[in-house]
Amino acid sequence: MIKAQRGTKDIFGLEAAIWQGIVQKAKNVFTSAGFEEIKTPIFEATELFSRGVGDSSDIVNKEMYTFSVGGADKTASSITLRPENTAGVVRAYIEHNLNRQSPPQKFWYFGPMFRYERPQAGRQRQFHQIGVEMFGIKEAAADAEAILCAVSFLKAIGLNSLEVEINSLGCKKCKGEYRSSIKEVLAPYLEKLCDDCKMRYEKNPLRILDCKNEECQKILELEEVKKVIYKDYICDECKEHFEELKKYLDELNIKYSINKLMVRGLDYYNRTVFEIKSSALGSQSAVCGGGRYDTLVEMLGGSPTPAVGFAMGVERLYSLIEKPLESDDLKLDYYIVSTNTLEAMKLASKLREKNVKADYDMQKRKFSKQLEKAAKAAKKAIILGEDEIEKGFYSVKDLKTGEQRRVNSFDELV
């Protein structure tokens, strides 16, 4: 038997209906906040991610689905299934000169992402994200707006007790200075660091700070090292930006905590980063992660444009929300019980044109079997027997109450 690939999942039935509800809510919440939907391709040039997400990130280093396409000829090029969607949206933003609309330019998206990781609870190789990206606003209001929208959406799907964590990474300038002072103090211990950290040392030394390796931890505990790590490195402008964000959140009554160790593994973030977590999720506790990325647009060839965004994992949202045992969405409005397949088919078609959910029996099954099926699949049954067809009326039976009444015109059905 051919089975679904590791880390992928079929979604159907009630689960699909609940998913639909989540995405619908996202659409409502984000469009009413002025976000436009954007659908970008599922695969992009590999270079977009290595440059955009950053080649020191785990995502780019070991988790990408990368293919060489174009066959044996010299035009072969490398493409990658998107591991996240910010880079793709930024690419589209630049490619279509979306900066010519007046700022902010606000987009939301929903779709599958792909990362070659070991699957476990809350993590799959193909998973889905709902996210937003907002361009053109450097003020802290945009950071607050992003968090506000995320929280509003989570509230809309019934999740109101999640923990918001924020941090500031500083800007290019202060982050750069911090980086060099960390490299300087760690230089004598370089040989003792784990292999990952040796690589991080060159490419993104900040990530050494949250390495869980014992040897690395020991080095980070050294007095001289601690002194450098824990100094408040961000510059005055960044500090002010962060303070402003906190003030907005306070005024908006959004509860949050500050997590100085939250560094996040995507290279493009600067200044604000945030996560929204739930302790109910186990070790993959973040349902939402995001932050500011003021240099990404320029890095990918656009003009300098401040931006902020976030993404949420739909599978994780799904596992957190309260699920109904059954959904009326799955039920038909009418099941047509008839031994005359053609008449049933015609009636069903007329009802469907009016957006009434209707179905009928195609196997000429016995009357009682058809009614049994109706009771399972529909709210009401339309009985269309010889009598009804001949005299031109419908017998409509409410399958919950058992009441049956005579309906004389089609219009009364819809």
Next chain:
RNA sequence: GCGGGUGUCGCCAAGUGGUUAAGGCCUCGGAUUGUGGUUCCGAUACGCAUGGGUUCGACCCCCAUCACCCGCCCCA
């Protein structure tokens, strides 16, 4: 990529070296050729994740593989 656990029908499961692998739900058929959801009767694993091995004999023991779950790492 590394540790630990699990794997019996569509779902939930009992079984544990020895004749035909319990049971429940769902599904299908019948009792009931125009009135269902209750009830009664019947059917459905040539098979116990997959592939090897040990044994007179294996769902049960051993090995490998795969998948899922729990951690690590990382992320949503």
